[in-house]
Amino acid sequence: MKIDLHATLRAHNTFGFDVSADYLAYLTEVSDIPLFIQKAEEQQAQWQILGGGSNLVLAADLQGYTGLMQIKGRHLLDQTDTHVFIEAMAGEDWHEFVTWTLEQGYGGLENLALIPGTVGATPIQNIGAYGLELSQVMDSLEAFDTQTKKWVQLTAADCQFSYRYSIFKNDTKRYIVSSVCFKLPKLWQPNLTYAELAKAFAEKIEKKQEITPKDIFNKVCEIRSAKLPDPKILGNSGSFFHNPIISTVQYQKIKERFPNVVAYPAESDWKLAAGWLIEQCGFKGCRSGYVGVYDKQALVLVNHGGGTGTELLDLAQQIQNKVFDTFGVKLSIEPVIYS
Numbered sequence: 001m002k003i004d005l006h007a008t009l010r011a012h013n014t015f016g017f018d019v020s021a022d023y024l025a026y027l028t029e030v031s032d033i034p035l036f037i038q039k040a041e042e043q044q045a046q047w048q049i050l051g052g053g054s055n056l057v058l059a060a061d062l063q064g065y066t067g068l069m070q071i072k073g074r075h076l077l078d079q080t081d082t083h084v085f086i087e088a089m090a091g092e093d094w095h096e097f098v099t100w101t102l103e104q105g106y107g108g109l110e111n112l113a114l115i116p117g118t119v120g121a122t123p124i125q126n127i128g129a130y131g132l133e134l135s136q137v138m139d140s141l142e143a144f145d146t147q148t149k150k151w152v153q154l155t156a157a158d159c160q161f162s163y164r165y166s167i168f169k170n171d172t173k174r175y176i177v178s179s180v181c182f183k184l185p186k187l188w189q190p191n192l193t194y195a196e197l198a199k200a201f202a203e204k205i206e207k208k209q210e211i212t213p214k215d216i217f218n219k220v221c222e223i224r225s226a227k228l229p230d231p232k233i234l235g236n237s238g239s240f241f242h243n244p245i246i247s248t249v250q251y252q253k254i255k256e257r258f259p260n261v262v263a264y265p266a267e268s269d270w271k272l273a274a275g276w277l278i279e280q281c282g283f284k285g286c287r288s289g290y291v292g293v294y295d296k297q298a299l300v301l302v303n304h305g306g307g308t309g310t311e312l313l314d315l316a317q318q319i320q321n322k323v324f325d326t327f328g329v330k331l332s333i334e335p336v337i338y339s
């Protein structure tokens with residue numbers, strides 16, 4: 001296991017914040033995971049795992065051991081009459097993996113195309129986009145339990161997934177995911193539950209034309225590229241705040257005051273569009289030093305270059321305060337904060 005001392009993490013977080021790690025360990029083999037924990041514990045040092053760094057705010061240097069997840073590999077594990085089971089190692093790039101599954105003829109992950117990051121991080125916040133959440137396609141995962149020092153297999157049910165949530169969010173230091181197994185249907189059906197996708201394919205459906213997984217993949221990539229900044233050009237972590245879920249009573253009160261409020265039914269509650277709330281408070285496109293709010297989507301905070309995590313968190317706090325004062329709604333931050 002290669003370990004660098006005082007390594008910069010600038011290229012390992014999509015905000016491009018220039019912080020460093022005391023020890024940066026490159027995890028390239030499954031056996032590196034217990035070794036990494038052993039090293040950190042021997043030195044009574046703190047430790048953390050980084051994937052692609054696309055859901056993090058690094059607001060300070062990382063002390064102790066930082067493990068960069070780089071374990072590669074993907075293969076068809078098993079199949080039944082109805083499903084294929086595909087396993088991917090935690091360090092695989094998520095979008096490349098989705099692309100590969102389609103090339104192999106396995107549809108089912110296309111709605112989650114172009115989400116940055118690694119396969120191993122996908123269960124952590126139960127990634128979701130365009131009408132699909134990881135919880136609907138994940139079968140199980142393998143992880144190292146850092147408490148018992150044993151390898152465990154967790155099913156999707158064990159992970160207790162909900163909107164941007166899993167058990168890993170409660171206890172960030174317990175499990176290190178080494179691989180994820182996906183269960184994809186052999187009889188593929190397009191998932192057009194997301195209104196924008198349904199609209200894009202309405203004509204094909206009406207004319208009874210074939211829709212392929214690749215068609216959906218291409219459309220998702222097209223929509224995402226138009227809406228979200230490319231982290232290689234403008235540092236960001238995608239949506240910075242969760243869309244708040246509120247009761248029907250609270251929703252009705254907001255609707256009375258703001259008839260144009262953007263919200264969607266979420267089981268017996270309502271999910272508010274956090275981007276709309278932020279935009280109404282006048283933050284869209286604003287700039288504070290080297291950080292700011294993206295001018296095409298107020299839910300995305302950006303680093304224009306040279307900004308710091310602390311500056312970004314200050315701006316996030318201003319946004320949270322203003323949204324709360326205006327709507328009485330608390331915005332919670334999506335990325336994991338290291339400060």
Ligand SMILES: Cc1cc2nc3c(=O)[nH]c(=O)nc-3n(C[C@H](O)[C@H](O)[C@H](O)COP(=O)(O)OP(=O)(O)OC[C@H]3O[C@@H](n4cnc5c(N)ncnc54)[C@H](O)[C@@H]3O)c2cc1C
Nearest residue numbers: 049051052053054055117118120121127128129177237238
């Ligand atoms: C432009 C852009 C668009 C995005 N769009 C979406 C979207 O549509 N939907 C969505 O859900 N998210 C989205 N995201 C957020 C992000 O891409 C996902 O959350 C992604 O899964 C994070 O992967 P990562 O490898 O970069 O994780 P990191 O940011 O490196 O880590 C995130 C957390 O997971 C932990 N972690 C990482 N790997 C492991 C592992 N192997 N075992 C245990 N813990 C681990 C880390 O310790 C950290 O706490 C977007 C981000 C960007 C920049």
